Amino acid sequence: MLDLRNYSSLGAALRAALERWPREICLIEADRERENCRLTYRQFKEAALPFARALQDSGFAAGNRAAIIMTNQSKWLISAYAIFYCGGVLVPLDYKLTAMEHLQHLAHSKAEVLVVEYHLWRALTQAEGFAKLSVKTVVVTEAPAAADPQGAKRWEDFRDNREPVFVERTRKNWASIVYSSGTGGRPKGCVMTHDNYLEQCAALTSLFPFWPGVRYLSILPTNHAIDFMIGFIGPFVCGATVVHLRTLRPEFIRDAFTRYHITYMTLVPMVLKNLEKAMRQRFDALPPPRRRMLDRLIALNRALTRRRPHLWLSRFLLRNVHQAFGGQLRALFVGGAFTEPATLQFFYDLGIPVGNGYGLTEAGTVITLNDLKPFRADTVGKPLPGVELRIVNPDSNGIGEVATRGKTVMSQYLDDPGMTAATIVDGWLMTGDLGRLDAMGHLRLLGRKKNMIVTEGGKNIYPEDIENVFEGIPVKEFCIFAANYVWPRRTMTGEQLVLVMRLDDAAQFTDELRSQIAERNRRLPDFKRVGGCLIWALDFPRTASLKIKRDALADEIRRTTGRSAMISL
Amino acid sequence: MQSLQEVTEEVLRLAASHFHVPREQLSPNDDFFKKLGIDSLQALDLLTRIENHFHIEFPDYELQGVSDFRTLAARIQARL
Numbered sequence: 001m002l003d004l005r006n007y008s009s010l011g012a013a014l015r016a017a018l019e020r021w022p023r024e025i026c027l028i029e030a031d032r033e034r035e036n037c038r039l040t041y042r043q044f045k046e047a048a049l050p051f052a053r054a055l056q057d058s059g060f061a062a063g064n065r066a067a068i069i070m071t072n073q074s075k076w077l078i079s080a081y082a083i084f085y086c087g088g089v090l091v092p093l094d095y096k097l098t099a100m101e102h103l104q105h106l107a108h109s110k111a112e113v114l115v116v117e118y119h120l121w122r123a124l125t126q127a128e129g130f131a132k133l134s135v136k137t138v139v140v141t142e143a144p145a146a147a148d149p150q151g152a153k154r155w156e157d158f159r160d161n162r163e164p165v166f167v168e169r170t171r172k173n174w175a176s177i178v179y180s181s182g183t184g185g186r187p188k189g190c191v192m193t194h195d196n197y198l199e200q201c202a203a204l205t206s207l208f209p210f211w212p213g214v215r216y217l218s219i220l221p222t223n224h225a226i227d228f229m230i231g232f233i234g235p236f237v238c239g240a241t242v243v244h245l246r247t248l249r250p251e252f253i254r255d256a257f258t259r260y261h262i263t264y265m266t267l268v269p270m271v272l273k274n275l276e277k278a279m280r281q282r283f284d285a286l287p288p289p290r291r292r293m294l295d296r297l298i299a300l301n302r303a304l305t306r307r308r309p310h311l312w313l314s315r316f317l318l319r320n321v322h323q324a325f326g327g328q329l330r331a332l333f334v335g336g337a338f339t340e341p342a343t344l345q346f347f348y349d350l351g352i353p354v355g356n357g358y359g360l361t362e363a364g365t366v367i368t369l370n371d372l373k374p375f376r377a378d379t380v381g382k383p384l385p386g387v388e389l390r391i392v393n394p395d396s397n398g399i400g401e402v403a404t405r406g407k408t409v410m411s412q413y414l415d416d417p418g419m420t421a422a423t424i425v426d427g428w429l430m431t432g433d434l435g436r437l438d439a440m441g442h443l444r445l446l447g448r449k450k451n452m453i454v455t456e457g458g459k460n461i462y463p464e465d466i467e468n469v470f471e472g473i474p475v476k477e478f479c480i481f482a483a484n485y486v487w488p489r490r491t492m493t494g495e496q497l498v499l500v501m502r503l504d505d506a507a508q509f510t511d512e513l514r515s516q517i518a519e520r521n522r523r524l525p526d527f528k529r530v531g532g533c534l535i536w537a538l539d540f541p542r543t544a545s546l547k548i549k550r551d552a553l554a555d556e557i558r559r560t561t562g563r564s565a566m567i568s569l
Numbered sequence: 570m571q572s573l574q575e576v577t578e579e580v581l582r583l584a585a586s587h588f589h590v591p592r593e594q595l596s597p598n599d600d601f602f603k604k605l606g607i608d609s610l611q612a613l614d615l616l617t618r619i620e621n622h623f624h625i626e627f628p629d630y631e632l633q634g635v636s637d638f639r640t641l642a643a644r645i646q647a648r649l
Contacts, residue, residue: 032626071630096633121628247629249613274610457609525636526602526609 001210001238004202009169013237018045021239024212029074030256031183031246037074041239044078051139051155051437052082052164055113058137062087062167065177066113067106067135068223069093069120072244075155076222077232079115087167088113088290090176091189092223095120099127108187109177110372112136113222115155118143125150128339153213171195177414178225180361189414190361199407200364201233203384203400208264208331208355210238215328217256217265218244224458225365226266226335230448235457250274257326269343270456272354279321279350294318307374314328314351321350331355336458338445338492341377348375353418357381358445361493363429364408368443379442384408391437391476392430399490401449403428445492451485451550453495455527463497466528470520474513475501477540479548480530486554496531498566500557509535509567518569532566570649577642580619584638587618597639623649 002020007013018026022042030038037495039047060066066083068077068090083090091109093102095117102124106114114135117125121140124130138152169175175197177189208230210216218231235242243260245252248271256262267275283294301317304310311330315322322329332347333355344354358371367389370381383389387406394400409429412420425428432450435443452462463480470478478501484491486498499517503509521529536557540550571579577597585592588605595604601612612632620627625648635641 071628096629098634247613248610249617249629250610251617270608270609274608368617522600522603523635 001205004198004237006220007198008171009084009173010087010197010233011081011087011166011169013198014081014084015166016537017041017236017239021212024239025241025364026236027074027077027244028241028243028260030243030260032249033255036246037285039074040452044081046510047397048078048082048085049164050078050158050160050452052085053160053162053214054112054139054153054158055082055086055088055137056164058113060086060088060113060137060322062169063174064087065089065111066115067091067093067109067111069095069102069114069116069256070141070221070223071095071117072221072246074244075115077242079139080222081233083113084175085164085166087169091173092178092228094177094179094223095221099123100129101132101510103127103129104133105179105189106133106186108145109179109189110134113139115139115141116152117141117148118149121150121152121219134322143288169194169200174411177389178223181462185277186416186418186419187414188416189291190410190412191412191414192364196364196408196410197233197384200229200366200384201237203386203408204229204369205234205238207369208333210235210240210264212239214238214240214263214308215260216240217244217253217260217262218242219248219253219271220266220268220313224336224416225359225361226333229365230264230266250278254324257329258324259326261326263328263329263330265329266335268336268456268458269334269339270337270458272334272339272347273343273534276346298349301351305348305351305375305551309348309351309353309372309375311351318351322352324354331372333360334359337454337456340493344377348377358443360429360431360435362410362423363387363404363406363431364410366408367402367404367431376442379444381443382441383443389437389443390427390428391435394436394539398436399434399446402431402433402443402445404431405429429487434490446490447484447488447492448482451482453482453497454492458526459527461497461528466497466524466530469523470499470517470530473501473516473520474504475507476504477502477548479540479550479553481557482549483532483563483566486557497529499530499569500536500553502535502536502538509533514569521569530569532568534561534566536561571646573639573643573646576623576646576649577639579622580638580642580645583618583622584615587615595638597642598637600636601638601641602636619645625649 018041026041026044029037066088091111118140140149140152141155143149171194175194176192180188216235220227245256297317301314331353349355353372357366359366368381368383389404391400392403407427434447435445454460467480481498483496485497541552581595631644
């Protein structure tokens, strides 16, 4: 791999990689059984430079900001490289947000350029507030020939081969503004420097190395912080190959493993659990003698890999399982949310280590990672090299808020010094998560200090953000909490939201009210729905400006009422 | 071209058969996540079945923000 100490920016490191491995394949884009494109490092450069040239011709200069809204595809990476080449600041937006949220983030980030897929651009142009969009240049990809791009330039029209000017950046310059979900519509733009990324990349690849010939399967969109690092920067600075799959459908993922002989892949807990379920069903369908043999081989593999993984041995013992994954798989990575230890152990026992970790966008993605020496399913691993970790104000069991410090921690929240000061205290990033360090230096996560949940799909849900959907239900007042915030359970599993309601005087919880709540719930995406409700007999405590004192209310509920009082919806 | 009503009916029939529930328990305005108790990955499975039936290709992102059968049917009809 490149020695990242020699580079001062992502643009410089990527540029060196494109020169170093011109004939290696860097990118394959597959859609179902089709292959849309396959690029060598040289071809990647040739695809990116006309776009960089067009950006510079439009006046895009060092420090200017450019947003990308795209699904998981090759042009995401090509655009990002062109932006870094011009010294720009990347604003990766989640394509799954609504058009309104996109507009809000574009305005907040002050992006001057937007690179966007046609169907997403069309949604933006139809959204309320589109007229206020202040982006100067919009570049749209994959617009049908007959479609009106509505003021946007077409990606396919950039053919100018005059060499653009490479713009140097320093490590302290901004590389990106990454939006982390915030409450009450208050955008949280995490400002990441080139130093943050280069340090994180060096630390991660020291634990899980890439090299030419390694194939990384990317199913998460590249705006996802983990995929940006492990599915773009990491493989590229090592000469490896990224295989993009433009669908999440299980049958095509299975097919991609064998077709491309995948080495690594990152997934969210929900997809990992789904994979586990499908494999267990297959094992259960085996004839009893073969099933008994498989169980014995799994037990033998477990015993022989207790201290550390033995890849070749596991591939030999459990050949059929490994062949189904293409025969070259070295590890899976899981992130974005908490993963149940039983699932991690299931894969490890098959000889497929899962690099389970813990991180935050604010901390440059990964804070701790399982180093497999030995594998531990019950923790989220040890801090990465160069990352400091401490438990703030631990109780008698050693449990307290997790705080981290190091070169990977973001510089600030964009244009929000108040929130920055509350989050980074004396150089330490306060995570809002509760944990304990064990004697081996492994971190165990044991709940949250903040009122939120994280779904198995990796989405952060803040209760305040969904309360407006329940406005108008016939109750005196209501408020939504994360159940584990009200009743701490020292676990990260089974998180759900609870709707606390104060009924009108003499009113009862009727079937009519229940069905009204259910109807409101259906307006929300499945992962944002309230799981239960609680009838509260007292008026909510409020501030002088009549805002609900959430902490006081949660304290009161915790003190007087058990979780069992919750009515399931 | 099939009408929206016809496409909706076909979608309901396919969903009922795919998830083994009686057809009459499903109606066009039902939220399929809630009604069928499925997650987004299972919804993608259903989509594959729908694609094979209608001989269309339906990118994953088309399912974004869709949770009821009627809207799903409208998106399918637009691609027929």
